[in-house]
Amino acid sequence: MIELRNVSLKYGEREILKNVSLTIKDNTIKAILGPSGVGKSTILKLMLGLIKPNSGQVIVDGTDITCMKERSLYSIRRKMGMVFQGNALFDSLTISQNLGFFLRENLKLPEAEISRKVAEQIQFAGLEGYEDQLPESLSGGMRRRVAIGRALIFKPHMILFDEPTAGLDPVSSKKILSLISSLRQNNNLGAVIVTHIIDDVFYVADSVAVLYQGEIIFDDVTEKLHEAEHPFIRSILSDKILEL
Amino acid sequence: MGGKNEKSTFTRMKTELSKASAPHLTFFMPLLFIRSMEKKLVTQLKVFFLTMQDFFLFSLRAFMAFPKMIRYWRDVLDQATICGRDSIPIVLVSAISIGALLAIEVGNLLEDFGAKTMLGRSTALSVIRELGPLLMGLMLSARFGSRNGAELGAMQISEQIDALRAFGTDPIAKLVMPRLLAALIMFLPLTALSDFAGLQSAAYMAEHYHRIDPGIFWNAVYPRLAPKDFVVGFLKAPVFAMIITLVSCFNGFSARGGTAGVGRSTIKGIVVSSGLVLIANFYVSKIVLENM
Numbered sequence: 353m354i355e356l357r358n359v360s361l362k363y364g365e366r367e368i369l370k371n372v373s374l375t376i377k378d379n380t381i382k383a384i385l386g387p388s389g390v391g392k393s394t395i396l397k398l399m400l401g402l403i404k405p406n407s408g409q410v411i412v413d414g415t416d417i418t419c420m421k422e423r424s425l426y427s428i429r430r431k432m433g434m435v436f437q438g439n440a441l442f443d444s445l446t447i448s449q450n451l452g453f454f455l456r457e458n459l460k461l462p463e464a465e466i467s468r469k470v471a472e473q474i475q476f477a478g479l480e481g482y483e484d485q486l487p488e489s490l491s492g493g494m495r496r497r498v499a500i501g502r503a504l505i506f507k508p509h510m511i512l513f514d515e516p517t518a519g520l521d522p523v524s525s526k527k528i529l530s531l532i533s534s535l536r537q538n539n540n541l542g543a544v545i546v547t548h549i550i551d552d553v554f555y556v557a558d559s560v561a562v563l564y565q566g567e568i569i570f571d572d573v574t575e576k577l578h579e580a581e582h583p584f585i586r587s588i589l590s591d592k593i594l595e596l
Numbered sequence: 597m598g599g600k601n602e603k604s605t606f607t608r609m610k611t612e613l614s615k616a617s618a619p620h621l622t623f624f625m626p627l628l629f630i631r632s633m634e635k636k637l638v639t640q641l642k643v644f645f646l647t648m649q650d651f652f653l654f655s656l657r658a659f660m661a662f663p664k665m666i667r668y669w670r671d672v673l674d675q676a677t678i679c680g681r682d683s684i685p686i687v688l689v690s691a692i693s694i695g696a697l698l699a700i701e702v703g704n705l706l707e708d709f710g711a712k713t714m715l716g717r718s719t720a721l722s723v724i725r726e727l728g729p730l731l732m733g734l735m736l737s738a739r740f741g742s743r744n745g746a747e748l749g750a751m752q753i754s755e756q757i758d759a760l761r762a763f764g765t766d767p768i769a770k771l772v773m774p775r776l777l778a779a780l781i782m783f784l785p786l787t788a789l790s791d792f793a794g795l796q797s798a799a800y801m802a803e804h805y806h807r808i809d810p811g812i813f814w815n816a817v818y819p820r821l822a823p824k825d826f827v828v829g830f831l832k833a834p835v836f837a838m839i840i841t842l843v844s845c846f847n848g849f850s851a852r853g854g855t856a857g858v859g860r861s862t863i864k865g866i867v868v869s870s871g872l873v874l875i876a877n878f879y880v881s882k883i884v885l886e887n888m
Binding site: 397400402422423426427429430432433434436437438440441442443453454457458502506 | 755756759765766
């Protein structure tokens with residue numbers, strides 16, 4: 353379980369998050385919805401301890417990681433897999449090297465075991481035949497699937513998705529969303545999805561938090577979003593995609 | 597950003613004073629200007645010292661990651677190839693041309709004093725103590741430093757460095773330490789190569805341009821070189837390796853603002869490291885020559 357308790361964050365003079373509190377339970381999919389540049393990705397980075405809040409606490413499985421040192425954070429981070437908005441694949445490594453990178457780096461597994469796990473993820477992502485290609489030669493959807501495979505290879509408890517369908521065509525978006533849905537069913541995984549596309553939220557999320565001007569203005573099960581009366585939520589429900 | 601705010605504050609106050617239709621108040625305008633400049637200076641100083649602090653901690657972490665060299669030996673080897681073998685052509689070109697030029701110019705000067713036989717001695721001192729290591733440093737600042745800045749900057753912008761951290765890998769141990777170690781190892785043989793190529797080209801020009809017998813030229817080189825001449829030249833190699841690698845990597849890690857940000861951080865890395873190489877060159881020579 354991941355909890356954010358009264359988290360505030362400033363970049364220089366600009367206040368990104370104001371007293372944000374959120375709870376993400378295990379085996380559930382939570383969406384964080386909001387317009388671009390409002391601090392949604394920042395929330396994911398806070399959960400991983402990549403950035404520190406100015407005030408408040410970030411708690412992962414009962415451990416307060418707010419003031420933890422980088423070295424101590426590594427074990428916490430391995431509980432979570434992160435799929436970055438631009439995929440963040442290592443462009444000098446092949447697809448199978450990208451998938452196996454963190455196993456080789458952090459776990460002392462035999463090479464045969466690593467190869468087996470990599471092959472498993474290749475199959476899961478439907479990328480057979482692309483093992484030795486560089487990321488640049490793949491389509492956007494394929495790259496996203498490699499990034500998901502890389503995040504899954506650790507067998508984390510929770511996966512954090514930063515705009516999983518941004519920049520993808522409708523067919524690839526649908527494939528990625530189906531993949532995310534299947535994760536919970538097949539692997540008992542929880543997920544946090546940061547998005548500005550409301551259709552994605554209704555497609556995969558159990559609950560949704562709406563971030564507006566640095567504050568959470570709605571946090572409940574997805575179905576109740578239709579009942580919300582906040583003018584911003586009303587406007588996004590009618591426009592569907594947030595282009596603010 | 598702070599500067600812009602200060603400027604707008606000053607402009608706003610100036611406008612308000614003018615609107616107040618009180619001409620005597622314009623007396624305070626220069627004071628306001630000085631005040632805004634003072635605040636701007638303080639902000640810039642603050643940013644400078646914070647950057648210095650970050651750079652110091654970054655460098656410290658790079659050195660503290662040295663015990664992980666066995667784990668990342670492949671990366672060290674890759675970087676040694678990039679920084680060492682791949683840099684040989686540019687080091688040779690610069691050393692050969694400066695050696696040849698030095699022989700021609702110094703030879704002409706010595707001829708006026710009838711001391712042409714001293715060409716070997718004067719060229720050897722210039723090349724081994726100063727020009728060999730300095731040119732190699734500047735060339736590697738442009739070649740190795742720019743590569744580090746651009747590569748790490750692009751990794752920072754595309755969140756690859758965050759990805760390393762997110763999955764439990766120390767990016768400084770993985771990306772900076774191998775570059776630093778490779779530079780520390782490879783800059784020494786490159787300095788030797790630069791010295792050798794510079795002297796050979798000087799000897800060639802001495803023979804073919806000034807008609808000095810090679811025996812006379814080399815006789816003026818070897819017996820007269822003191823250990824301190826080599827110490828000055830070769831001590832510069834690790835100093836330049838640290839400056840170039842750490843400055844370029846730090847700038848790469850600090851890249852912000854898309855592809856333009858990568859360009860800015862790369863340029864900044866080259867400019868700062870080249871400047872520091874020139875300054876360090878002077879101080880290493882001064883300190884060693886005064887104390888040996």
